[in-house]
Amino acid sequence: MIEVQGLGKQFTLHNQGGAVIPVLEGAAFSVAPGECVALTGKSGAGKSTVMRILYGNYLAQAGSVMIGDIDLTRAEPREVLALRRETLGYVSQFLRVVPRVPTLEVVAEPLLALGAEEQVAFGRAQTLLSRLRIPETLWSLSPTTFSGGEQQRVNIARGFAHAYPALLLDEPTASLDAQNRETVLTLIEEAKAGGAAIVGIFHDLEARNRVADREVDVSAFTPRAAA
Amino acid sequence: MPETSETAYNFAYLDEQTKRMIRRAILKGVAVPGYQVPFASREMPMPYGWGTGGVQVSAACLTPEDTFKVIDQGADDTTNAVSIRKFFQKVAEVAVTEHTNEATVIQTRHRIPETPLTEDQILVYQVPIPEPLRFLEPSEVETRRMHALEDYGLMHVKLYEDIARHGEIATAYAYPVTVEDRYVMDPSPIPKFDNPKLESAALQLFGAGREQRIYAVPPYTKVVSLDFDDYPFDPSKAPHPCALCGAEHTYLDEVIVDDAGGRMFVCSDTDYCASRQAEQAA
Amino acid sequence: MTPLLDVQSLTKSYGGRIGCADVSFRLYPGEVLGIVGESGSGKSTLLNCLAGHLAPDAGEIIFDTRAEGPRDVLQMSEPERRMLGRTDWAFVHQNPRDGLRMRISAGGNVGERLMAVGARHYGEIREAATDWLNRVEISGDRIDDRPAAFSGGMQQRLQIARNLVTGPRLVFMDEPTGGLDVSVQARLLDLIRGLVRRMGLSAIVVTHDLAVVRLLADRLMVMKGGHVIETGLTDQVLDDPQAPYTQLLVSSVLQV
Numbered sequence: 001m002i003e004v005q006g007l008g009k010q011f012t013l014h015n016q017g018g019a020v021i022p023v024l025e026g027a028a029f030s031v032a033p034g035e036c037v038a039l040t041g042k043s044g045a046g047k048s049t050v051m052r053i054l055y056g057n058y059l060a061q062a063g064s065v066m067i068g069d070i071d072l073t074r075a076e077p078r079e080v081l082a083l084r085r086e087t088l089g090y091v092s093q094f095l096r097v098v099p100r101v102p103t104l105e106v107v108a109e110p111l112l113a114l115g116a117e118e119q120v121a122f123g124r125a126q127t128l129l130s131r132l133r134i135p136e137t138l139w140s141l142s143p144t145t146f147s148g149g150e151q152q153r154v155n156i157a158r159g160f161a162h163a164y165p166a167l168l169l170d171e172p173t174a175s176l177d178a179q180n181r182e183t184v185l186t187l188i189e190e191a192k193a194g195g196a197a198i199v200g201i202f203h204d205l206e207a208r209n210r211v212a213d214r215e216v217d218v219s220a221f222t223p224r225a226a227a
Numbered sequence: 228m229p230e231t232s233e234t235a236y237n238f239a240y241l242d243e244q245t246k247r248m249i250r251r252a253i254l255k256g257v258a259v260p261g262y263q264v265p266f267a268s269r270e271m272p273m274p275y276g277w278g279t280g281g282v283q284v285s286a287a288c289l290t291p292e293d294t295f296k297v298i299d300q301g302a303d304d305t306t307n308a309v310s311i312r313k314f315f316q317k318v319a320e321v322a323v324t325e326h327t328n329e330a331t332v333i334q335t336r337h338r339i340p341e342t343p344l345t346e347d348q349i350l351v352y353q354v355p356i357p358e359p360l361r362f363l364e365p366s367e368v369e370t371r372r373m374h375a376l377e378d379y380g381l382m383h384v385k386l387y388e389d390i391a392r393h394g395e396i397a398t399a400y401a402y403p404v405t406v407e408d409r410y411v412m413d414p415s416p417i418p419k420f421d422n423p424k425l426e427s428a429a430l431q432l433f434g435a436g437r438e439q440r441i442y443a444v445p446p447y448t449k450v451v452s453l454d455f456d457d458y459p460f461d462p463s464k465a466p467h468p469c470a471l472c473g474a475e476h477t478y479l480d481e482v483i484v485d486d487a488g489g490r491m492f493v494c495s496d497t498d499y500c501a502s503r504q505a506e507q508a509a
Numbered sequence: 510m511t512p513l514l515d516v517q518s519l520t521k522s523y524g525g526r527i528g529c530a531d532v533s534f535r536l537y538p539g540e541v542l543g544i545v546g547e548s549g550s551g552k553s554t555l556l557n558c559l560a561g562h563l564a565p566d567a568g569e570i571i572f573d574t575r576a577e578g579p580r581d582v583l584q585m586s587e588p589e590r591r592m593l594g595r596t597d598w599a600f601v602h603q604n605p606r607d608g609l610r611m612r613i614s615a616g617g618n619v620g621e622r623l624m625a626v627g628a629r630h631y632g633e634i635r636e637a638a639t640d641w642l643n644r645v646e647i648s649g650d651r652i653d654d655r656p657a658a659f660s661g662g663m664q665q666r667l668q669i670a671r672n673l674v675t676g677p678r679l680v681f682m683d684e685p686t687g688g689l690d691v692s693v694q695a696r697l698l699d700l701i702r703g704l705v706r707r708m709g710l711s712a713i714v715v716t717h718d719l720a721v722v723r724l725l726a727d728r729l730m731v732m733k734g735g736h737v738i739e740t741g742l743t744d745q746v747l748d749d750p751q752a753p754y755t756q757l758l759v760s761s762v763l764q765v
Contacts, residue, residue, distance in 0.1 A: 014753030101693040380625025455631040
């Protein structure tokens with residue numbers, strides 16, 4: 001489902017003397033449907049960079065990223081948008097939403113964007129918010145005022161609203177209590193059972209061991225010049 | 228003929244070149260009903276606002292054989308009507324009349340005679356502001372473009388505002404019309420009661436002297452007053468009969484008759500009223 | 510899929526000075542394109558050329574019309590272009606005073622486009638106006654008030670209602686949140702976003718405010734000196750800018 005080949009990435013800082021910082025070289029791995037691959041490596045090794053390239057958020061200078069049969073590194077913006085709508089989900093560490101939009105709508109939005117019936121979309125959103133223990137009294141409020149943990153759970157609910165065939169998880173269990181952590185891990189297991197190909201970053205070792213089938217150490221892709 | 232102060236003028240005051248220029252504008256106006264044709268308005272021996280546009284159109288239309296009538300708000304005997312009538316008696320030596328059916332050219336300020344006009348007659352309107360969109364869109368460049376592109380949504384916005392504010396279309400005079408399904412036209416400040424009479428057998432010419440515009444409604448042209456489906460055009464008038472001739476279907480003037488607030492309603496068309504009274508006396 | 514708008518090599522100069530040069534892009538139905546750049550970058554010139562307010566010197570603007578499919582807007586007659594301008598297109602000005610009739614009531618402002626395309630039933634026009642005032646969160650009992658009595662944010666929302674009442678497919682917005690208080694901006698952005706999604710609108714939003722495009726735009730075009738120097742997905746351009754100028758632009762934004 002996800003096929004990464006010869007991926008290379010460097011940053012050129014034009015406003016700092018044109019410094020070129022290579023961060024990735026020859027990255028390659030693949031993820032099959034129903035499989036969860038954990039990215040490992042010490043901080044700064046490029047885990048988040050890989051994730052961002054996989055989502056089309058960063059441009060790659062070399063290589064390819066096949067999501068299904070679309071090469072993300074060569075796709076038109078609208079193809080990437082369609083991919084993100086239908087195929088490729090991403091749970092980041094930070095919630096970024098339009099102010100004033102109620103939590104329920106924030107979570108239902110990925111389904112609404114796919115043209116789901118409002119009833120179905122909001123139903124799914126309610127189920128997820130309940131499972132993640134967001135009190136019902138907060139559903140009609142904007143999550144911008146929520147605590148960090150609550151925001152993270154809203155973010156996860158939103159990421160799991162639609163059953164994406166490919167899913168990227170960036171520290172999904174960070175800053176969660178035991179109960180909610182358990183719920184999130186169950187959600188991941190459900191997604192795997194549903195056939196989703198998952199790439200994740202888990203600092204939480206226990207969580208990683210439980211849901212990840214394989215590990216890919218991104219240190220192996222760190223360019224020699226920079227190492 | 229010896230040259231005296233009177234004969235120093237060309238027939239009907241204007242020189243022949245000017246009359247030809249005005250006639251060309253009139254012909255263009257007739258060819259494009261409702262379209263405002265620019266023309267080089269001349270200085271006339273009367274101030275703007277006293278009918279300089281109408282006078283120039285009349286001057287270009289009159290022939291020595293014509294019989295001329297002038298009305299001001301329906302009356303033949305007000306200052307404006309009398310002075311214009313005298314003017315053409317002097318500079319064109321045409322016959323004049325107060326009877327609508329005897330006249331061949333009628334110059335009018337703000338009324339259409341009650342007596343239906345015929346194909347042999349020309350009605351000349353004095354027009355203060357020819358542009359119906361003027362108070363909605365101040366730019367002349369823009370209003371001309373709006374006419375050219377038939378972009379008349381704004382005209383209905385005005386009527387909408389009337390209803391929103393007054394519960395009805397409050398425009399009582401200078402009520403805008405669409406001519407021959409094309410141009411929106413200001414019929415000059417005639418009461419809306421007169422609007423149905425714009426569909427006439429006579430040729431109707433409109434002259435605006437200060438604004439330098441001439442436009443026309445040829446005989447039997449379709450003229451539709453703007454309205455809404457649920458607020459149809461209503462050519463209403465004061466709900467009284469004429470106190471002098473008893474007519475119930477004419478436009479009335481309210482006349483204050485004493486210092487105690489006494490008032491009466493009489494026909495605004497003095498010739499029509501007098502004729503009816505004469506008939507009743509006979 | 511047929512692009513809704515297909516712009517090819519659009520160029521406009523003011524004498525010897527470049528307004529915008531050789532701009533090409535495609536906008537697909539439902540997409541929101543952000544155009545960013547600083548003052549004088551040519552983004553407003555581009556928007557005004559696209560919307561028909563300025564005549565470009567060269568190029569093509571192909572719009573997928575409802576009736577006849579793709580047509581070059583620049584080759585259309587003025588009446589056709591005007592008809593497009595009051596039906597399928599909408600233009601939201603930065604200053605609501607430029608987009609509203611200040612001496613006409615709110616209802617009249619919203620109803621004008623309807624009347625311009627032939628609506629002649631007062632009751633229905635009023636109903637549509639009330640409905641649209643509600644959609645932009647203006648109370649129905651303000652329908653007979655003039656825009657001058659409204660706050661800046663309300664005026665801007667009224668302008669949006671006035672533009673969207675005919676169900677356009679393409680909306681041009683010039684700094685739609687400029688000059689508004691931050692809290693009012695957020696409300697307006699939320700409103701625009703909701704309308705864009707519910708009506709399936711395509712939009713071109715010109716702004717110098719990167720926060721606005723991050724929330725509204727799917728794609729970005731960065732302009733400098735009349736040229737497009739970078740394009741891409743909004744989050745990609747903002748998070749991984751490639752061109753030196755874009756890097757400078759992004760790094761100059763104060764973080765909140």
